[in-house]
Amino acid sequence: xxxxxxxxxxxxxxxxxxxxxxxxxxxxxxxxxxxxxxxxxxxxxxxxxxxxxxxxxxxxxxxxxxxxxxxxxxxxxxxxxxxxxxxxxxxxxxxxxxxxxxxxxxxxxxxxxxxxxxxxxxxxxxxxxxxxxxxxxxxxxxxxxxxxxxxxxxxxxxxxxxxxxxxxxxxxxxxxxxxxxxxxxxxxxxxxxxxxxxxxxxxxxxxxxxxxxxxxxxxxxxxxxxxxxxxxxxxxxxxxxxxxxxxxxxxxxxxxxxxxxxxxxxxxxxxxxxxxxxxxxxxxxxxxxxxxxxxxxxxxxxxxxxxxxxxxxxxxxxxxxxxxxxxxxxxxxxxxxxxxxxxxxxxxxxxxxxxxxxxxxxxxxxxxxxxxxxxxxxxxxxxxxxxxxxxxxxxxxxxxxxxxxxxxxxxxxxxxxxxxxxxxxxxxxxxxxxxxxxxxxxxxxxxxxxxx
Amino acid sequence: xxxxxxxxxxxxxxxxxxxxxxxxxxxxxxxxxxxxxxxxxxxxxxxxxxxxxxxxxxxxxxxxxxxxxxxxxxxxxxxxxxxxxxxxxxxxxxxxxxxxxxxxxxxxxxxxxxxxxxxxxxxxxxxxxxxxxxxxxxxxxxxxxxxxxxxxxxxxxxxxxxxxxxxxxxxxxxxxxxxxxxxxxxxxxxxxxxxxxxxxxxxxxxxxx
Numbered sequence: 178x179x180x181x182x183x184x185x186x187x188x189x190x191x192x193x194x195x196x197x198x199x200x201x202x203x204x205x206x207x208x209x210x211x212x213x214x215x216x217x218x219x220x221x222x223x224x225x226x227x228x229x230x231x232x233x234x235x236x237x238x239x240x241x242x243x244x245x246x247x248x249x250x251x252x253x254x255x256x257x258x259x260x261x262x263x264x265x266x267x268x269x270x271x272x273x274x275x276x277x278x279x280x281x282x283x284x285x286x287x288x289x290x291x292x293x294x295x296x297x298x299x300x301x302x303x304x305x306x307x308x309x310x311x312x313x314x315x316x317x318x319x320x321x322x323x324x325x326x327x328x329x330x331x332x333x334x335x336x337x338x339x340x341x342x343x344x345x346x347x348x349x350x351x352x353x354x355x356x357x358x359x360x361x362x363x364x365x366x367x368x369x370x371x372x373x374x375x376x377x378x379x380x381x382x383x384x385x386x387x388x389x390x391x392x393x394x395x396x397x398x399x400x401x402x403x404x405x406x407x408x409x410x411x412x413x414x415x416x417x418x419x420x421x422x423x424x425x426x427x428x429x430x431x432x433x434x435x436x437x438x439x440x441x442x443x444x445x446x447x448x449x450x451x452x453x454x455x456x457x458x459x460x461x462x463x464x465x466x467x468x469x470x471x472x473x474x475x476x477x478x479x480x481x482x483x484x485x486x487x488x489x490x491x492x493x494x495x496x497x498x499x500x501x502x503x504x505x506x507x508x509x510x511x512x513x514x515x516x517x518x519x520x521x522x523x524x525x526x527x528x529x530x531x532x533x534x535x536x537x538x539x540x541x542x543x544x545x546x547x548x549x550x551x552x553x554x555x556x557x558x559x560x561x562x563x564x565x566x567x568x569x570x571x572x573x574x575x576x577x578x579x580x581x582x583x584x585x586x587x588x589x590x591x592x593x594x595x596x597x598x599x600x601x602x603x604x605x606x607x608x609x610x611x612x613x614x615x616x617x618x619x620x621x622x623x624x625x626x627x628x629x
Numbered sequence: 630x631x632x633x634x635x636x637x638x639x640x641x642x643x644x645x646x647x648x649x650x651x652x653x654x655x656x657x658x659x660x661x662x663x664x665x666x667x668x669x670x671x672x673x674x675x676x677x678x679x680x681x682x683x684x685x686x687x688x689x690x691x692x693x694x695x696x697x698x699x700x701x702x703x704x705x706x707x708x709x710x711x712x713x714x715x716x717x718x719x720x721x722x723x724x725x726x727x728x729x730x731x732x733x734x735x736x737x738x739x740x741x742x743x744x745x746x747x748x749x750x751x752x753x754x755x756x757x758x759x760x761x762x763x764x765x766x767x768x769x770x771x772x773x774x775x776x777x778x779x780x781x782x783x784x785x786x787x788x789x790x791x792x793x794x795x796x797x798x799x800x801x802x803x804x805x806x807x808x809x810x811x812x813x814x815x816x817x818x819x820x821x822x823x824x825x826x827x828x829x830x831x832x833x834x835x836x837x838x
Binding site: 303305306423424427430434440448452455456459460461462463464467470472473474475476478479480482483484485507508598604607611613614615616622 | 633634635636637638640641643644647648649650658662665666669670672673674675676677679680681682683684685686688689690691692693694695717718720817821822823824825826827828832
């Protein structure tokens with residue numbers, strides 16, 4: 178049985194390795210491109226951010242049309258107040274097209290970094306990796322038919338012009354320190370005219386028009402659901418109903434940014450890894466079975482709540498998994514924690530050399546701890562050990578910080594009733610079977626045994 | 630907090646801390662765990678900017694850089710129970726205090742405040758575990774606004790909110806954010822939250838008997 182699993186797994190990994198292009202259920206071949214247009218200060222960016230935060234388990238990249246402004250010549254700079262930034266010719270549409278076409282082919286591109294103070298593109302450019310979803314945002318992105326043809330979905334944010342002017346004044350005077358008379362002059366001279374002449378007419382190309390912009394949560398929910406349906410075949414949580422990605426906020430994304438950064442020092446790495454682990458553990462505990470319970474509060478009223486199954490234990494996969502024990506103990510006082518060590522023996526495959534588990538583990542729910550799920554090879558081994566000790570597959574909750582699609586496939590195909598709780602799903606494994614973009618060798622970074 | 634597993638976990642902890650028969654030790658332990666989740670969630674509402682980093686595998690990860698200009702303000706005494714969780718998430722964060730003292734039945738009177746000098750440039754996490762009528766919350770928020778903090782820079786964190794308190798605060802300060810872990814049924818005639826959990830400060834600091 179075990180050898181079958183291992184053989185199947187090898188087959189799985191080999192398939193991924195032999196294919197130059199990522200296999201179809203790992204990375205979608207063609208990203209889904211969404212255009213978000215609308216007048217100045219209509220709330221385009223806010224709408225984009227709401228879509229991004231709701232699509233937290235997908236890889237989404239945001240591209241601003243503003244990045245493609247032509248750099249101004251010295252002559253133009255002298256009369257910058259006469260320059261129309263709201264005209265289609267102000268943008269390098271050819272460059273934007275080639276960037277998007279490359280992204281659509283799954284290539285990384287560098288996108289200009291436009292500086293609003295000097296009105297020039299400055300270094301460094303911004304590297305953008307291929308993603309599942311590309312959101313293109315800007316006032317005039319529906320103007321050029323070649324750009325429109327690249328988009329799978331076109332959204333127009335339709336916000337009342339008085340509201341937009343009020344926001345623009347607020348933004349330019351308060352945030353950009355400009356004088357109100359200049360803002361109004363520019364609005365009357367260019368912004369309003371261009372809106373009527375170029376932007377508003379492109380509304381007819383939109384598939385969806387959002388009235389009231391970012392305040393319209395119903396519209397944004399519907400859009401996100403539609404995107405999810407379109408991405409359906411790539412959504413691992415859809416294929417495997419037992420895979421859960423914890424609720425993501427910009428704070429959790431910020432913590433991921435820190436722990437993934439090669440330049441983050443050991444102290445910060447541990448601090449933010451611990452905070453993320455704590456959230457994964459809390460979330461994982463919510464997947465334990467529960468029963469309803471009524472209690473009396475000090476005010477004498479009845480509160481109908483829940484109690485969770487108390488018969489549980491942790492099992493950490495040595496060494497990285499041990500980094501998760503503290504968070505588990507912080508949530509479950511005195512919890513029993515077993516260990517499994519899976520040791521690599523050259524290139525001949527891996528061999529299990531150590532396990533120490535609670536003797537009554539068969540009657541417990543098990544939280545299996547390993548921060549990075551890569552190929553899934555050692556996870557499958559560890560789970561097989563648990564099953565051989567009599568733990569029912571459905572009693573295992575596997576907690577990790579980062580999971581590669583390959584690992585999820587390997588584990589979920591072999592053990593469909595086990596639950597995986599993770600905080601982010603990464604792009605893929607590279608040829609060395611390391612998670613990309615990943616965070617490097619977790620154990621070395623956490624325990625300080627790396628080369629640096 | 631909107632996914633089902635987290636919701637259940639939160640419900641489980643509420644079942645423990647609301648129980649009048651729970652020990653002080655367990656009350657503090659589970660309150661702390663809940664507070665930690667509320668704080669983590671509240672931090673997720675801070676502004677951010679996109680940031681790209683290179684991982685040790687040499688690939689680029691597009692993430693975010695979160696706003697570092699922030700501070701906590703706790704409403705004395707109950708709000709102070711939330712300071713540890715905030716410190717555990719934000720190393721070395723500045724924490725101001727506001728004490729609002731009830732002066733008999735003729736309204737409330739503010740008697741003490743100590744806030745970071747540059748508070749008007751910071752995002753403020755206002756800490757108070759129970760939002761009941763909203764009167765003291767409104768006074769505290771008024772004070773923050775008077776110190777120059779923009780209303781939209783305030784995130785009010787609590788464990789339990791009564792609908793009356795939410796109406797009272799959100800009507801007056803529509804651009805402030807409230808992050809809470811459960812919304813209760815109502816206030817009773819003594820302005821206590823029902824079902825509620827009793828006097829939070831007394832139970833947390835052990836001054837109830």
